[in-house]
Amino acid sequence: MKKILILLVYALFANAYYVSGANAGKTGISNRESNLKFNYNGLFQRVLTGTVVDESGMPIPNVTIKVESAVPGRGATTNPEGKYSIQINNDSEVLVFSYVGYATQKITAGKNKSLDVKLLSDDKNALEEVAVVAFGTQKKTDVVGSVVSVKVSDLKIPSSNLTTALAGRIPGMIAFQRGAEPGNDNANFFIRGVTTFGYKNDPLILIDNMEVGTTELARLQTDDIASFSVMKDATSTALYGARGANGVILITTKQGAVGKAQISFRVESSISSSVQDIELADPVTFMKLANEAVLTRNPLGQVLYSDEKIANTGVGENPIIYPANDWRDLVFKDYTANQRYNLNVSGGGEVAKYFVSGSLNRDNGLLKVDPRNNFNNNIDLTSYSLRSNVNINLTKSTEMVVRLSGNFDEYTGPIDGGAEMYRKVMRTNPVLFPQYYPLDEQHQFVKHIMFGNSDVGGKTYINPYADLVRG
Numbered sequence: 001m002k003k004i005l006i007l008l009v010y011a012l013f014a015n016a017y018y019v020s021g022a023n024a025g026k027t028g029i030s031n032r033e034s035n036l037k038f039n040y041n042g043l044f045q046r047v048l049t050g051t052v053v054d055e056s057g058m059p060i061p062n063v064t065i066k067v068e069s070a071v072p073g074r075g076a077t078t079n080p081e082g083k084y085s086i087q088i089n090n091d092s093e094v095l096v097f098s099y100v101g102y103a104t105q106k107i108t109a110g111k112n113k114s115l116d117v118k119l120l121s122d123d124k125n126a127l128e129e130v131a132v133v134a135f136g137t138q139k140k141t142d143v144v145g146s147v148v149s150v151k152v153s154d155l156k157i158p159s160s161n162l163t164t165a166l167a168g169r170i171p172g173m174i175a176f177q178r179g180a181e182p183g184n185d186n187a188n189f190f191i192r193g194v195t196t197f198g199y200k201n202d203p204l205i206l207i208d209n210m211e212v213g214t215t216e217l218a219r220l221q222t223d224d225i226a227s228f229s230v231m232k233d234a235t236s237t238a239l240y241g242a243r244g245a246n247g248v249i250l251i252t253t254k255q256g257a258v259g260k261a262q263i264s265f266r267v268e269s270s271i272s273s274s275v276q277d278i279e280l281a282d283p284v285t286f287m288k289l290a291n292e293a294v295l296t297r298n299p300l301g302q303v304l305y306s307d308e309k310i311a312n313t314g315v316g317e318n319p320i321i322y323p324a325n326d327w328r329d330l331v332f333k334d335y336t337a338n339q340r341y342n343l344n345v346s347g348g349g350e351v352a353k354y355f356v357s358g359s360l361n362r363d364n365g366l367l368k369v370d371p372r373n374n375f376n377n378n379i380d381l382t383s384y385s386l387r388s389n390v391n392i393n394l395t396k397s398t399e400m401v402v403r404l405s406g407n408f409d410e411y412t413g414p415i416d417g418g419a420e421m422y423r424k425v426m427r428t429n430p431v432l433f434p435q436y437y438p439l440d441e442q443h444q445f446v447k448h449i450m451f452g453n454s455d456v457g458g459k460t461y462i463n464p465y466a467d468l469v470r471g
Contacts, residue, residue, distance in 0.1 A: 049085045050115040052078050052097060058259040059083075060099060060119060068094040068106065080258045080350060146233040148172075152225045158270035160340055160361035160383065161218045163187040170230055180272070181418040182363035182381035183411055186218050191232055191247025203247040204240055208389075208403055217249070219407040221359045223266060223342045224387050226254045253403075255389050256346045256353030266342045273335040274366065283324040283431045284314045305431070313431060323434040323452070327425045330435055331464050336364040336378075348391070355389040365418050367468060372449065377469045379413035414468055424464045432456065435465045 052063045059082025066075040067086070070093070076086040086095070088109045095115070098104040103122035107115065148170050155165045164187050167175035175189035191203045205217050229250045236244035281289065287305040294301045313322040344357035365379025390402040414421055433452035437443075443450065451466035 046088050046113075047085050048088045048095075048109055048112065048115055049083070050117060051082045052084065052099075052117045052119060053082055054102070054119055055121060056262075057118075058257070058262075060102070061258065063097060063099045063119070066096045066098075068096050082258075146172075146231070148230045148232065150228040150230070152222055152228060155225070155228065156222045158268065160338065160363050161185050161187070162220050162222065163189065163214060163218045165222075172232055173230065179419055180274075182365060182379050183409070184417070184419065186214050191230060191249075192245070203249055204236070204244045205249045205251075207251045208253055216407065217251075219383060219385055220251070221342055221357065221385055221387075223264065223344055223359070224253045224357050226252045253387065253389060254344075254346065254355050254357075255391060256348040256355045258348050258350065258353060261345055261347035264342075264344050266340075268340040270338050270340075271335050272338055272363075272366075274332075277328070278426075280326075280328065284310055286430060287313070309431075320434055320437065323431055325428075325430045325435060327428050327430060327464050331368060331421060331425050331468055332366050333368050334366075336366050338363045351393055353391045355387075357385075357387045359383075359385045361385075365413060367414065367418065367421065370449075370469065373469055376412065377414060379418055380411070381413075382410040384408040384410075415470060416467060421464060421468060424462050424467060428462045428464050432461060433463070435463075 052060050052065075054060050059078070059080075061078055061080045061082060063078040063082070063084070064075065065077065065084055065086055066073065067088075070089075074087055076084050078084045091108075091110050093109045095107050095109060096104065097107070097117050097119060099119060101121060102119035105117060105119065107117065109115070150169055154169050155162065157165045159165065160182075163175075164177055164185065166173060166187060166189055167177070170191075173189055173191055175187050177185065177187040179185060189203075202214060205212050205214070207216065207220065227250075231239075231244070231248040231250065236248040240248055287310050291303040291305055294303050309322060312318070313324050316322075316324070339362045340359070341361075342357065342359040344355065346353075346355040348354055361381075361383045363379075363381045363383075367378040369376055369378050384407070386404075386406050388402070388404040392400045392402070394400050416424070433454045436452050437450040439446060439450075449469075451463050453460055453463055453466075
C-alpha cells in the first residue's frame with residue numbers, strides 16, 4: 001500500500017511539471033525530456049557535464065571518471081577536448097577523476113549542472129606505472145615478466161650522451177664507460193649479463209618500434225622521450241624472438257596533444273674535466289730511475305743520462321739543451337666547456353596533432369690550442385638532432401602517424417684522436433728535446449713552427465705537440 005501511494009505522488013508531480021512546461025512553450029517540454037528521467041527508486045536522474053584541464057589550463061583527453069560505490073558501476077572518459085558527460089542519480093554521489101601522472105580527485109556532484117575539474121601533477125602516479133610492451137602499453141602490475149620503467153627526469157644529466165645516464169638507474173643492468181672523448185664516449189651496458197658466444201651482444205633497442213643502434217640511442221634527447229622501459233627476462237624473447245635474447249630497451253617519443261601550441265626552450269652549459277690523473281715522475285727522477293734500471297740489470301752498463309745532464313736539468317739550465325717537459329701539461333688543459341640547446345613545439349586540433357623538436361649539442365675536448373696556429377686543433381663535436389611526430393585523423397577510426405628523425409654530427413680534431421694523443425703523452429721522453437725551438441737570428445724568416453726532436457740512436461721520436469697540430 002505504501003509503495004502505491006509513493007507512485008501516485010510522483011505521477012501527480014510529473015503531470016504537474018508537464019502542464020507547467022506546456023504552458024511555458026516547447027522549450028519547457030524539451031528541458032523536461034532531456035534533463036529529467038523518471039526513476040522508480042524514488043530518485044531523479046540527470047546528466048552532469050564538464051571539462052577536465054591540467055595546471056596550465058590545457059584540456060586532458062582520456063581522463064577516467066567513475067561514480068564511487070555505484071552499483072552497477074557508472075563511468076565515462078573525456079574526449080580529445082577534455083569534455084565529459086556522466087549520469088548522476090542523486091546529489092550525494094561522489095565522482096572520482098583519475099589519470100596517469102596526475103593526482104586522483106574525488107568531488108561530490110551536488111546540485112551542479114556543470115563541473116569543471118583541474119588535475120594536479122603527481123610524481124607518485126607518473127608514467128613509470130605504465131610499461132610499454134611489444135603490442136601496446138600495460139600497467140606494470142599486469143605485466144608478467146621483468147619490466148623496468150625509468151623516469152625520464154632521472155635521465156636528465158649534464159651530458160649530451162644518453163647512454164652515460166643508464167648506469168645505476170636500472171636494477172640489474174651493468175653499465176660502464178671506457179672513455180669520455182666526444183664522439184667515442186658511448187657507454188657499454190649489459191641487460192642480461194655477458195653471453196658465452198662472441199663475448200656479448202648488444203640489447204635490442206627500439207625507438208617508436210624502430211630498431212636503432214647505440215649511437216642513435218646516445219644522440220636521443222631526453223626532452224623528446226615520453227617513456228623509457230627495459231625488458232630483462234625471457235618475456236623479451238617470447239615477444240621479439242632471438243633478437244631480444246639480450247634484453248630489449250623500449251623508448252617512445254612524445255606526441256602532440258589537442259590545444260594551443262606549447263613552446264619549450266632549454267639551454268645548458270656544463271664543464272668537463274678528467275676524473276683522475278696519473279701521477280708522473282718529474283724529469284730528474286725520471287733520469288735517475290732510468291739509470292738505475294740499466295745498472296740493476298748490468299752493473300757495468302752504460303747509463304742513459306750523465307750526472308751533468310741531471311744536475312743542469314734540475315736547476316733549469318738552458319732549457320734548449322737540457323729540456324724538462326711536462327707533456328701532459330703542454331698538450332692537455334684542466335677543463336673545457338660544453339653547450340646544449342633544445343627547442344620543441346607541440347599542439348594540435350581535432351584533425352592533426354604535432355610534436356616538432358630540434359637540438360644542438362657542442363662538446364669540446366681537453367686539448368690545448370696554440371694561439372700561433374690559425375685553426376682549432378682541439379676536439380669539437382657538434383651534433384644536430386631533428387624530430388617530427390605528426391598524428392593525422394583521416395577518419396573516425398583511422399589515424400595516420402608520420403615520424404621523421406635525423407642525427408647529424410660535425411667533428412673536427414687531431415688525426416689520431418684524443419685517446420691516442422694521451423697514449424703518446426704517456427710514452428714520450430720528457431728530457432730528450434723541447435716542445436719546439438724558438439726563432440733565432442738564423443731562423444727569423446721561418447714561417448712555420450720548428451718542432452723539437454732528436455736523432456739520438458739514429459731515429460726520430462714522438463713529439464706529441466707536433467702530432468697535435470698535424471693534419
